[in-house]
Amino acid sequence: PRSTDDYDYENYHTLSEINSFMDMLVQENPKLVSKLVIGQSYEGRALNVLKFSTGGTKRPGIWIDTGIHAREWITPASGTWFAKKIVTEYGHDPALTAILDKFDIFLELVTNPDGYEYTHSSNRMWRKTRRINSGSSCIGVDPNRNWGTGYGGAGSSSNPCSETYRGPGAYSEPEVKAIVDFTKSHGNLKAFLTIHSYSQMMLYPYGDTHKPCVDEAELDELALKASTALESLYGTKYTYGSTFNTIYQASGVTTDWAYDEGIKYSYTFELRDDGHYGFVLPADQIIPTAQETWLALMVIMEHTKNNPY
Amino acid sequence: KERFEGHQVLRITAKNDAEIGLLKELSKQEDLGLDFWTDPVDQSLPVDIRVPFHSLQGVRAFLGYHEIHYEIMIQDLQDLLDKEQREMMRARVLQ
Numbered sequence: 001p002r003s004t005d006d007y008d009y010e011n012y013h014t015l016s017e018i019n020s021f022m023d024m025l026v027q028e029n030p031k032l033v034s035k036l037v038i039g040q041s042y043e044g045r046a047l048n049v050l051k052f053s054t055g056g057t058k059r060p061g062i063w064i065d066t067g068i069h070a071r072e073w074i075t076p077a078s079g080t081w082f083a084k085k086i087v088t089e090y091g092h093d094p095a096l097t098a099i100l101d102k103f104d105i106f107l108e109l110v111t112n113p114d115g116y117e118y119t120h121s122s123n124r125m126w127r128k129t130r131r132i133n134s135g136s137s138c139i140g141v142d143p144n145r146n147w148g149t150g151y152g153g154a155g156s157s158s159n160p161c162s163e164t165y166r167g168p169g170a171y172s173e174p175e176v177k178a179i180v181d182f183t184k185s186h187g188n189l190k191a192f193l194t195i196h197s198y199s200q201m202m203l204y205p206y207g208d209t210h211k212p213c214v215d216e217a218e219l220d221e222l223a224l225k226a227s228t229a230l231e232s233l234y235g236t237k238y239t240y241g242s243t244f245n246t247i248y249q250a251s252g253v254t255t256d257w258a259y260d261e262g263i264k265y266s267y268t269f270e271l272r273d274d275g276h277y278g279f280v281l282p283a284d285q286i287i288p289t290a291q292e293t294w295l296a297l298m299v300i301m302e303h304t305k306n307n308p309y
Numbered sequence: 310k311e312r313f314e315g316h317q318v319l320r321i322t323a324k325n326d327a328e329i330g331l332l333k334e335l336s337k338q339e340d341l342g343l344d345f346w347t348d349p350v351d352q353s354l355p356v357d358i359r360v361p362f363h364s365l366q367g368v369r370a371f372l373g374y375h376e377i378h379y380e381i382m383i384q385d386l387q388d389l390l391d392k393e394q395r396e397m398m399r400a401r402v403l404q
Binding site: 001006008011013122124125161247248275276277278280 | 310311313318320339344345346347348350354355357359382383386389390392393396397400404
């Protein structure tokens with residue numbers, strides 16, 4: 001494709017194709033979009049983040065990441081669609097325009113690029129990073145068990161061969177550390193949305209403990225609004241609640257960390273599948289998935305805008 | 310490139326805590342090479358497991374013996390992945 005209008009949003013893409021998409025989007029919208037490189041992956045790939053900003057300094061920000069688990073292809077595919085949606089709708093959709101007039105949006109499309117590349121080249125079912133674990137023949141760390149909050153808890157594994165291996169230490173994964181460093185240096189993120197697939201859920205803190213977070217009532221009510229908006233398009237049913245109570249104890253997860261960093265509106269999404277395809281959601285479902293998810297994201301972003309803290 | 314011929318994904322619906330416990334036991338049997346797409350947690354949540362071809366018979370026997378209900382969610386994972394690849398290739402050609 002020579003422009004992001006030609007990009008095929010209805011199909012899955014390789015890492016290089018997604019990277020080219022990002023560069024084109026920046027080139028076409030230089031006043032709205034820029035690309036930040038927040039670090040390098042374990043294998044040395046750039047960790048690219050799209051920044052959508054209408055100007056101003058020290059604006060509050062909204063973080064969205066997709067593709068932290070490599071095999072969840074629907075998430076970067078949806079993220080790519082979100083990116084195009086933002087540039088298309090800014091100035092046309094009053095709600096999005098109002099959000100971007102106050103907030104910057106940061107979108108990391110391929111949070112685990114080594115893993116994503118590996119799913120294309122070698123093993124479509126790969127989930128983790130590609131770290132070599134000393135003393136083990138098993139490769140990789142689960143980047144959603146590597147965050148400092150609750151790190152090492154029962155909802156993660158110390159076994160490098162496990163799919164939920166927490167890694168040798170908190171933030172050992174450069175893919176995680178880069179986001180931590182970026183978030184801390186930014187210092188003013190107000191929402192943190194991390195997108196997974198595939199069990200149709202919206203999860204808020206905590207995952208490591210059954211104890212409710214201080215803002216549980218508000219987060220629960222907002223999840224209801226967001227999931228209602230999502231369902232309104234194609235009838236996709238979502239459940240929501242704290243990670244611990246809704247699925248299982250998960251320790252060292254993104255959402256807990258972000259919340260404990262002071263980012264109140266902290267959610268994990270689990271995008272659709274209704275029991276037919278799992279991680280192999282057919283490409284013709286990319287756009288419907290992205291469209292319905294966008295409605296939920298908008299509800300959370302608008303709420304964040306309207307409820308400063 | 311790793312292939313997944315004959316791998317099936319089973320969707321298991323546990324009807325009580327005892328069955329959840331049995332599925333947790335199953336997940337500890339590393340020699341089976343099972344990939345839990347969703348974990349055994351609660352009866353309200355289905356458990357999806359990618360089962361390699363070499364373990365299918367054993368896993369089905371285990372489920373049958375304990376009368377744990379399951380359905381085949383993906384008959385042959387490689388078929389689905391081949392289709393996915395074909396679609397990607399076709400899209401590139403069209404482009």
